[in-house]
Amino acid sequence: MKFTIDREEFVQGVQHVNRAISPRSTINVLTGIKIEADTDGLTLIGSDSDISIQSFIPVADEEKEYLQIEQPGSVVLQAKYFVDIVKKLPGDTIEIEVQEQFAATVRSGAVVFNLNGLDPEEYPRLPKLEEDQSFKIPQHLLKDMIRQTVFAVSSQETRPVLTGVNLEIEEGKMTFTATDSHRLAMRSAEVETDASLSLSNIVIPGKSLTELSRIMDDAEDLIEVVVTETQVLFKFDRLMFFSRLLDGKYPVTKNMVPTQTKTDVTLERNDLVQALERALLLSREAKNNVINVKTAGDALIEITSVSAEIGKVQENIEVASLNGEDLRISFNGKNILDALKVIDSDVISIQFTGAMSPFVVRPQDHDQMLHLFSPVRTY
């Protein structure tokens, strides 16, 4: 194998596929990046067997020539070293040549690295997916939906299925749901698809989505999403992102959202964010982040937080409206704050259903998002 490639383009491709690679992988060949050159262009692959990323660099496009392939071939190079090396190379182009025993020579400007490669034949094949279940979504929207839900997945392995985001599609509407069983985030959007497509219990690991969103930007262009029993594939222009799906039945969440409320509050999102940030200053040590809220008059709520060792804080917030029963409730303020930070509306509404049952936080502007929280109980 021998080729010369535009450095910038190559570095970006290498960094993208490196996102999938775990340096601690027990499968030796997966600690490397697979590089494959053929007449159409260069294919890079990184994988930790849960996530696989394939990046393609064509020989040329309308704008520019990226690549000259002198001799097709393939090799696997240790990602840990290779990624840093290519980032630091001085020239505008990089030449890579592989000779016997997978010995690779990397040249750029006046620099030459000789690297020991691994056998590309040992590299696992990427899954071949049946493409009959697929839909399209703008890149920026998918990125938003991930950001607005993935923070709520469980970090505990006790219920593995909750470490993922549940994807559902019905009648052209896609819904993402994430919950760690103490808070739940739900976000929906219209997607371009065959009207008959109906998907449920597609649980994508939170970690996969986090990595995926790091590769995405706020572009308008459509991404094609292909779903099978065990895998999901996100197809970009020159990049394919595969993720394993989580086994198991995602809990039914639709009926968890309370339909009746006892106390309704509408207020400025930013007022609540700032009050919670102040109140949480005291509970940082205690780690339980407990905040107490109580209704205090017609248009006032009182927020308090107490730390036995440090002290206490009290703050009154004027709200736009307050209806229903008087209320005292305690909850994990950090969880609410996480949600408030992803709500894209200046005004929010909160529906409480009592001190010992869940409450809902929604944006005022639209009905495509909701956040559900359980309160805390003292002993």
Added chain:
Amino acid sequence: MANKASKKHPVLFHVDMNSFYASVELLYRPELRGKPVAIAGNPKERRGIVVTSSYEARAYGVKTTMPVWEARRKCPDLIIIPPNFDRYREMSQLMFAKLTEFTPLVEPVSIDEGYMDVTDEALTNDALNLANLVQQAVFGELGLPCSIGVAPNKFLAKMASDMEKPNGLTVLRKRDIQEKLWPLPLIEMHGVGAKTNERLNRAGLKTIGDLAEADALWLKAEFGIKGEKMYERAHGIDERQVDPEAAGDRKSVGRSTTLRENTNDDAELLRQLERLSELVAVRLKHHHLCSNNIQLMLRNRNHETMTRSQTSVNPKMEADDIFEAAKALFLKYYDGEDIRLVGVTALDVYSRDEAFHQLDLFRYAEEVAKAERKREE
């Protein structure tokens, strides 16, 4: 206080009672004095192990943790006494009370050893002479022998008290360490267990001196903070203060048991864990405490100990919740080898007054109902 201590040269004692349990038993049965005596878990049981023994028994090769049958083979005339922990606790309290007559700065480390900070007292009295007075008081008034290490810090004091037993009085100054400390094999260094010793040996380090001359960066990389500490200690450096409150500051509540015989029977081990979880729950309740971090301990027949812990969002205090965590850890980490000791510990305990329960979105109704039932009880 740190300021005050830095002006004077600190003088610390490590007081180590000599074969404490056996010495206490001899007070009750003076006719056994001079004979080989061992305190051992129920002597009727074949698997009972020697908890401690008199120096006469040790001369025959009887060692702590040796099974009774083996101790009997080494010393056929060995007199075995079952342990009587209430007696030992009582004598321990008397002993510490005696030490506090010399200085209020006494920190008990366990039932039979403790540190004293006598920096102030040593000004008016030569340190060695003072140690002698302490030793005489403990022996003369309580009838219990002890060894005392005299040094500028805890580590050296501890090492010093180990150097002469019984009835030892050993001074270990910083300038002595090259001569007295460095030739010792690493296994004798306080804080170096069998495993650490083995790892150090493999790296070619055999003595405390080797450790002192090892690469500090390597030690840190290999052992983390523990490595840094070991390196410092080998150079006679130990910043820890004598803290009389340390023993009262409860950080964990644990219970463990040595099994009647080594076993790899899952059901039996889980039964033991369930029982220990109940004991921990009783203890937590007594002190009005709870924990979000439950630890499982397993020790195999080679005395290799494994601990694994699990944190939870919600505090645990009831036996069934503690057992649930211990069981989950057991099922995840137990590899089927023969086990001689199991333990359950609630780590980082705190008052129930500061505890909160985060309700579950799927089960909040049940949780609230269960809490109501508890409250009514």
